Amino acid sequence: MSNVAARTASSVTAVNLSTGKSKDKNLGSIVFLGALWFSLFFGIVVLVALIVDTAIDGAPRFDKYLFTNFTQTFDPTQAERLAASGRDPKVLSAEYSGFKSGIIGSIILMLTTAVMAIPLGVASAVYLEEFASKTSRFSRIVEINLQNLAAVPAVIYGMLSVGLMAALGAQRGIAIGGAVALALLILPVVIITTREALRSVPSEIRQGSLALGATVWQTTWRQVLPAAVPGISTGTILGLSRAIGEAAPLVMLGFGAINFAPAFPFIGSKIEAFPLEIYDASSNSQEIIRESASAGIIVLLVMILAMNAIAIIIRNKFQKSW
């Protein structure tokens, strides 16, 4: 009797759900369970249908030109005609259109964004969690603002960056402008997840370290931060995954079509963003270019999944149990 009573409601549900044999024959419970299953399947079916549909649309265009060529919009018959005067149709025809500039551009954007957002975000979180007084009015104001900032639409950060770039007299459409907008966009997310990660480090670790004579700084740097790496990296990479798909703030910043590889150092160079390039292609009048857009969407999806996989690998590698 007593061990039955000790079983919590959630473990009962877990057992019943996992075996699929609920002892509860009450009609209401069955309907509710059905509704839960429906919700679950609805989400997954829509997602799978979308991905499969896009993959089928893009199937004819999964080739190496997707990665080695810049965007090409010439109608294939026109490209043939122009090729008669000594040009290579493979560098003109829409059949061989690719996303080279977008892929390079988005990688540069991600790296620049990470370099700006991660140190700032982690440092802010460490300050708020380890050093700042939890009860001061200042901390509470920062706290509320962080939550609000996380919900601000991306375009607003785009406008902020446009203003900043104009004040600095920088050119339109350069990497650093986009990276500033994206870094601001993910900064609240990085700070919030880093704070979560720091909070999950047991306070015994801190107390033990302090008791052995370490300063607060040494404790934070040598004990707390390393212990929080899995959570921090997961949070930041998920933030970056959100940033890589953003198009709205980049349109405002004057990101356009380019067909040259950006020059080193990349931050001051004009780049093209992958999502923007896909959007362009998807609204083109030529079917063949829209096919390349579908292929591009799958490539972008794989890039995002790869980033998330890295997050999971880092988390598993560094995870400690206390």
Next chain:
Amino acid sequence: MKLNTIRRAAVPSIAALAMTMTLAACGDSEDDPNAGTDGSGDYSLDTSIEGEVAVDGSSTVYPMTTAAQELMAADGSAIQVSVGQSGTGGGFEVFCKGETDISDASRPIKDDEEAPICAENKVEYTELHVATDALTVVVHKDLAVDCLTVDELIALFGPKSKATNWNEINPEFPDQAITGFIPGTDSGTYDYMAADVVGDDSETLRKDFESSEDDNVLVNGVSGTEGGVGFFGYTYYEQNVDKLKPLSIDNGAGCVAPSAETARDGSYAPLARPLFIYVNNASYTDKPAVKEFSNYYIANLADIATGAQFIALNDEDYAETQSKLAAIGS
């Protein structure tokens, strides 16, 4: 170097000369829309020139300018051209601050709003007519309507229109509900239809039609709805000829069907519209890259226009564009 300069200076004048001769030679002959008379390729691109060219503006002209960018890169130029598409108005905003070298535009610059800002910032510019677009009004394949007068167009799309059935537009039209699909309000296509065709003071169209910024959505809407009607650039019609039925337009001189020829010779009125690029004169004279790109663009105009599926200019308009280009900085 000196030789180069001479050659570059000579090219426009030679091209203009060639133009005049061709014009004289083929006065009334039939035009092949794909070949054009000139503007196909005998420009000698100087591949040693490097530099950047910043272009922004209309999303309608965008495919044309990116085609120029692609063709020039395919010919081996190292000039770095970036082409944005923040809309005709957005493009002029940055162009008049001197932040871009060339601005794409699907309508002329506004004398009352935009031109004064250019003047204030001492940005002098030259308007070049680069292609023609024919706004194409399309209906569902099975609808028994073939031609609309301009008044009927206004009755169909105007902001005061309440017509919900085709027979309210014209009693001879079938008894069929109207379902409209029109471009989004941010597009130059919407602006042109609202301001230049319908011409209502509010410069808007009726609000109960479905609108989308993506013309492919309009194509699918019209082709999938009985009684469906919509309009967009000629390119999108051309790519979907088998799915849609284009309407001829009667501007008082009989029904004229949209086509490359009728748009080129101006008979497809009032729906044929010019597309422009605006070149910053100072950029053109000071930056070799801008000069080379502009010259190349105009010299290969017919190839670029047909390659990007626009309607190439007629000889007269092309000669005018060439002479305007040659006049920059002289």
